Amino acid sequence: xxxxxxxxxxxxxxxxxxxxxxxxxxxxxxxxxxxxxxxxxxxxxxxxxxxxxxxxxxxxxxxxxxxxxxxxxxxxxxxxxxxxxxxxxxxxxxxxxxxxxxxxxxxxxxxxxxxxxxxxxxxxxxxxxxxxxxxxxxxxxxxxxxxxxxxxxxxxxxxxxxxxxxxxxxxxxxxxxxxxxxxxxxxxxxxxxxxxxxxxxxxxxxxxxxxxxxxxxxxxxxxxxxxxxxxxxxxxxxxxxxxxxxxxxxxxxxxxxxxxxxxxxxxxxxxxxxxxxxxxxxxxxxxxxxxxxxxxxxxxxxxxxxxxxxxxxxxxxxxxxxxxxxxxxxxxxxxxxxxxxxxxxxxxxxxxxxxxxxxxxxxxxxxxxxxxxxxxxxxxxxxxxxxxxxxxxxxxxxxxxxxxxxxxxxxxxxxxxxxxxxxxxxxxxxxx
Amino acid sequence: xxxxxxxxxxxxxxxxxxxxxxxxxxxxxxxxxxxxxxxxxxxxxxxxxxxxxxxxxxxxxxxxxxxxxxxxxxxxxxxxxxxxxxxxxxxxxxxxxxxxxxxxxxxxxxxxxxxxxxxxxxxxxxxxxxxxxxxxxxxxxxxxxxxxxxxxxxxxxxxxxxxxxxxxxxxxxxxxxxxx
Numbered sequence: 001x002x003x004x005x006x007x008x009x010x011x012x013x014x015x016x017x018x019x020x021x022x023x024x025x026x027x028x029x030x031x032x033x034x035x036x037x038x039x040x041x042x043x044x045x046x047x048x049x050x051x052x053x054x055x056x057x058x059x060x061x062x063x064x065x066x067x068x069x070x071x072x073x074x075x076x077x078x079x080x081x082x083x084x085x086x087x088x089x090x091x092x093x094x095x096x097x098x099x100x101x102x103x104x105x106x107x108x109x110x111x112x113x114x115x116x117x118x119x120x121x122x123x124x125x126x127x128x129x130x131x132x133x134x135x136x137x138x139x140x141x142x143x144x145x146x147x148x149x150x151x152x153x154x155x156x157x158x159x160x161x162x163x164x165x166x167x168x169x170x171x172x173x174x175x176x177x178x179x180x181x182x183x184x185x186x187x188x189x190x191x192x193x194x195x196x197x198x199x200x201x202x203x204x205x206x207x208x209x210x211x212x213x214x215x216x217x218x219x220x221x222x223x224x225x226x227x228x229x230x231x232x233x234x235x236x237x238x239x240x241x242x243x244x245x246x247x248x249x250x251x252x253x254x255x256x257x258x259x260x261x262x263x264x265x266x267x268x269x270x271x272x273x274x275x276x277x278x279x280x281x282x283x284x285x286x287x288x289x290x291x292x293x294x295x296x297x298x299x300x301x302x303x304x305x306x307x308x309x310x311x312x313x314x315x316x317x318x319x320x321x322x323x324x325x326x327x328x329x330x331x332x333x334x335x336x337x338x339x340x341x342x343x344x345x346x347x348x349x350x351x352x353x354x355x356x357x358x359x360x361x362x363x364x365x366x367x368x369x370x371x372x373x374x375x376x377x378x379x380x381x382x383x384x385x386x387x388x389x390x391x392x393x394x395x396x397x398x399x400x401x402x403x404x405x406x407x408x409x410x411x412x413x414x415x416x417x418x419x420x421x422x423x424x425x426x427x428x429x430x431x432x
Numbered sequence: 433x434x435x436x437x438x439x440x441x442x443x444x445x446x447x448x449x450x451x452x453x454x455x456x457x458x459x460x461x462x463x464x465x466x467x468x469x470x471x472x473x474x475x476x477x478x479x480x481x482x483x484x485x486x487x488x489x490x491x492x493x494x495x496x497x498x499x500x501x502x503x504x505x506x507x508x509x510x511x512x513x514x515x516x517x518x519x520x521x522x523x524x525x526x527x528x529x530x531x532x533x534x535x536x537x538x539x540x541x542x543x544x545x546x547x548x549x550x551x552x553x554x555x556x557x558x559x560x561x562x563x564x565x566x567x568x569x570x571x572x573x574x575x576x577x578x579x580x581x582x583x584x585x586x587x588x589x590x591x592x593x594x595x596x597x598x599x600x601x602x603x604x605x606x607x608x609x610x611x612x
Contacts, residue, residue, distance in 0.1 A: 066471045159455055173436050192436055200455055203549050211542040215569040238533050309434045335484050340455035376465035387466045389475040415453055417462040424458050
């Protein structure tokens, strides 16, 4: 017994004989498609079960599936972040939650459930926003899996992991696996920050959020959605001023529902309901449990393959369309040179401590290998010099005479934008 | 764990650490510093440090709305350019495509927004509303009907309201450029 426990690459007493019998079929010997670096046996099992630290973002529809899959695959050190609490409407598919949990934080309940159900797995929850955590926090993980429902959160996570990459620290490169579902459709992708295309590269491929022409909403409503939009876009700010709609506040939704219903009656439109009102203002797309299961499974397979090198991983985009039968397509989404996050050019420039901003700008304009017309410069929050609009040009003009070394520290970054650049140029300045 | 670093060294030796500026921020910097506005449009930043909140003043030099100065507030969030900027008129104006609460009916601000569009496109679109008011997509229905029915009367209404007059019991803001 003791021997076989050790042979499983794990000294945890909560393990039992042959716990990982099936997974070990893949880890004990190489196959025809294993990565050349794959070292079958104890090392890889030890890494997966004792060393690998994985972060799951989101403990909702995808998150519940992901957490369960990871725990059962053999990941033992799992962290999970979610800022939401459990709603009764989650219970049909978010199977780690029970009616008694309604109102409690998803991350905490999910973590407790997994730890109780799968012995030896440690799940560390964080109830809050991904933005609360700093680079040092994200640096501790080997892998990140996202099961999110918002574009904004994905963009933030993607940009954070791309920016984390430090040319001097191999450990700073964290693979990101992103899952997403929308009804019967879904996608899973593997993002290797700065190596493969990132989330931002494909931003223009997204469906735009449904929006109705404001004049239709105001004058010629035909659909129940038009009435709801009228209530939320036009009536709410008119009546409540600057106060924002809190889409999680039943009183706010109730107000919108009433106003929308009244308008629907005036125009003889049927179909304004409480749940449609909530659906329109929160942009809720009905979630299908089985789509979540497919996408989460695909994400976790990739996590397992990347963590163990036991098989080739997804390169790099898998899409699933279940609306007309089953269709899926896997392809390599290309990195965009003008991607605001992972694209753009970067270069080192070494200048004298005495150089003024103006001299630097002249150099950028004149140098044969750069040739930027009318560059605008900033560093973090600081505007160094802006070519336009006139007010900002005037406000930043005094900086032209200042020394670059007064504004930017040695090794600091300057973001340069200009019409002649696809997006931006990142300058790393060192002083001589 | 798969060895990613060797791939990186091969393909991307020049990669450098990026500054901590969000993609939205850089994109707004790019949009703003590349603005090439005609003399009829001016931006004003109440807090020059904050690029995400500013006003635009349009002073059309031709058309029915000539001699007025019209102010719009721009609020940009961190999801730009996935989401369009939020634009509102800060004055009460008699115009078929603006309502009295300052909402603007411009397709690229809502249903036709695309991330490839930029602030220049939005500003040019706003100016166009003053040069060619569009009675077919009304937000102020009465104004639109008047414009269709009796163009001369509409024109008189525009002139009266621009001076800060009342029309059918509603007060309008004085937008004459000389008054500001």
